Amino acid sequence: xxVISQKPSRDICQRGTSLTIQCQVDxxxxxMFWYRQQPGQSLTLIATANQGSEATYESGFVIDKxxxxxxxxxxxxxxxxxxxxxxxxxxxxxVGPDRANYGYTFGSGTRLTVV
Amino acid sequence: AQKITQTQPGMFVQEKxxxxxxxxxxxxxxxxxxxxxxxxxxxxxxFLIYQGSYDQQNATEGRYSLNFxxxxxxxxxxxxxxxxxDSAMYFCAMRVYGNNRLxxxxxxxxxxIP
Numbered sequence: 431x432x433v434i435s436q437k438p439s440r441d442i443c444q445r446g447t448s449l450t451i452q453c454q455v456d457x458x459x460x461x462m463f464w465y466r467q468q469p470g471q472s473l474t475l476i477a478t479a480n481q482g483s484e485a486t487y488e489s490g491f492v493i494d495k496x497x498x499x500x501x502x503x504x505x506x507x508x509x510x511x512x513x514x515x516x517x518x519x520x521x522x523x524x525v526g527p528d529r530a531n532y533g534y535t536f537g538s539g540t541r542l543t544v545v
Numbered sequence: 546a547q548k549i550t551q552t553q554p555g556m557f558v559q560e561k562x563x564x565x566x567x568x569x570x571x572x573x574x575x576x577x578x579x580x581x582x583x584x585x586x587x588x589x590x591x592f593l594i595y596q597g598s599y600d601q602q603n604a605t606e607g608r609y610s611l612n613f614x615x616x617x618x619x620x621x622x623x624x625x626x627x628x629x630x631d632s633a634m635y636f637c638a639m640r641v642y643g644n645n646r647l648x649x650x651x652x653x654x655x656x657x658i659p
Contacts, residue, residue, distance in 0.1 A: 431592075461645055463645075463646070463647075467588075471651070472636060472649045472650060472651045472652055473590075473636070473647075473649045474649075475646055475647070475648075478645070478646065520588050522590060524590075524647075526645075526647075527578075527640070527645070531592070531595060532578055532580075532595045532597070533580065533592035533595055534580070534592065534647055535592065536582075536589065536590035536592075538587075538588070538589045539588040539589060539590075541588060
């Protein structure tokens with residue numbers, strides 16, 4: 431299975447600022463996924479990031495708020511822009527499915543607190 | 546649209562006993578995959594087990610087994626011989642083929658007590 435390095439692991443940010451989260455994969459992957467997990471909630475897909483094209487956003491998420499870059503097949507960033515306390519969540523990147531076991535691998539997550 | 550339902554309240558289970566976590570799903574697509582993930586308090590998502598809709602046998606991975614009842618659209622996770630390290634949130638998820646996105650249920654909280 432792929433191994434994902436996600437940074438930062440946690441951050442505390444002031445409202446109105448932006449934070450960029452990075453995910454580096456140890457192998458080339460076609461699609462990368464970005465999820466948000468609000469406190470005590472399940473995972474919600476923000477967008478799918480494809481190399482060489484604009485990310486595909488889910489309903490309720492917009493590019494101006496969550497711009498995504500995918501410069502190559504092993505790397506992606508998610509920016510949380512103009513943050514408010516409601517953006518306090520865990521953000522996770524994911525790749526998959528794995529050819530061997532069909533599973534999706536997740537990064538270790540970024541625990542964001544906006545104050 | 547895909548829908549995953551996990552309705553059990555938080556569960557306490559005695560160490561070394563088995564626990565069953567319920568998951569029902571709804572899709573009109575005949576080709577799909579079902580997943581279970583474990584999320585400890587550290588926040589990472591750990592892949593546990595996968596069941597394809599056309600698989601004839603229930604999936605097993607070590608102490609994890611999936612009780613797949615296709616007609617009932619249920620995919621319950623069974624954890625045998627619970628360990629203290631099994632204390633975590635457990636999420637059921639589904640992927641419909643042709644669509645690579647995972648849809649997650651709300652999760653089940655499990656606490657293993659000595």
